[in-house]
Amino acid sequence: MPASERIPAGSVTTDPRTLLTHGQLTVRGQIREASNAVLYCTVAYEGEEAACVYKPVAGEQPLWDFPDGTLAQREVAAYEVSRATGWDLVPPTVLRDGPYGEGMCQLWIDASGDEALLALVDGDEPGDGWKAVGRAQVDEERTALLVHADDDRLRRLAVLDAVINNGDRKGGHLLAAGGRLYGIDHGVTFNAEDRLRTLLWGWAGEPLTEEAVEVLRGLREALADGGALAERLAALLTKVEVEAVRERVRSLLESGRHPAPSGEWPAIPWPPV
Incomplete structure (x- = not known):
């Protein structure tokens, strides 16, 4: 949908989850670039209105x-895990009924588009402030080094992706707004088998930050039997998938390092952007 047709979210004082869950959902348009049905909507509740994305299961x-x-x-x-980390890297997201049946409803984020998070550079070194991902084919005769910013927010997102086993972390799924970073489009997550595909491999094999280790310890506790996060995920995923989340958290804490590509699955999503 063209930016000129978007309805601004406005200032919302109501808990976004309450607004998304109980508000009147009105479809305003469709985002046609997506492979699944993605509808741009507004949601109104008790005098407040915000923009949101609605993805019906039927689509x-x-x-x-x-x-x-x-x-x-x-x-x-994915939102529930993000919320449990305290990093809040995923916009508020709920499951609700809508005009086309049950689906996901997520608060719309107006990305500023003024932050460089990914780049292609000549040469073999990423340069100061950047982390190398790998060589990318630019055209038939030229390759370039794909890099991402050496940014604490991206690093946190890389840890979250490892926990949720994100199979589709493209550049277009990164939104910067008001100094914050959000990740979106998390439908291809939580597979019980290794499916991690991402552009954020720059820290592969490096030690986790102390902050990340503390967050993972908190997740381990929340994912234990009877834990708050375990109960929320049990309503959304299979038992095998929830157990796989526990195992990924345990493995990250045991290794103390960012994961590296397994070699058994394409490491980079396609298309990367």
Whole structure:
């Protein structure tokens, strides 16, 4: 949808989750670049209105490695894990009924677009303030080094992606707004098998920060039987998938390092942007 047609979210004082869950959902347009049905909407509740994205389950395309009709739940589960970390890297997201049936509803983020998070550079070194991802084919005769910013916010997102097993961390799924960074489009997550595909490999093999270790310890506690996060995820994922989340957190704490590509699955999503 062109920017000129978007309805600004405005200033919201109501808890966004309450607004998204109980508000009147009105479809304003469709984001046609997406592979699944993605509808641009407004949601109004008790005199307040905000822009949001609504992805009905009925508009999901089948995937060979995920059960049909589960992508919306995975988006909500990614938000729940993000919320539990305290980093709040995923916009508020709920599961609710809408004009086209049950689906995911997420607060719209107006990205500023003025931060350089990814780049292609000549040569073999990323340069100060950047981390190398790998060589990228620019055209038939030229390659360049794909890099991402050496940014604490991106590093936190890399840890979150490792926990939720994100199979599709593209550049277009990174939104910078008001000094904050958000990750969106988390339907292809929480597979019980290793499916991590991301552009954020710059810290692969490096030690986790002390902050990340503390966050992972908190997740381990929240994911224990009877833990708050474990109960929320149990309503959205299978038992095997929830157990796989626990195992990924345990593995990260045991290694103390950012994961590296396994070599058993394409490490970079396509298209990367």
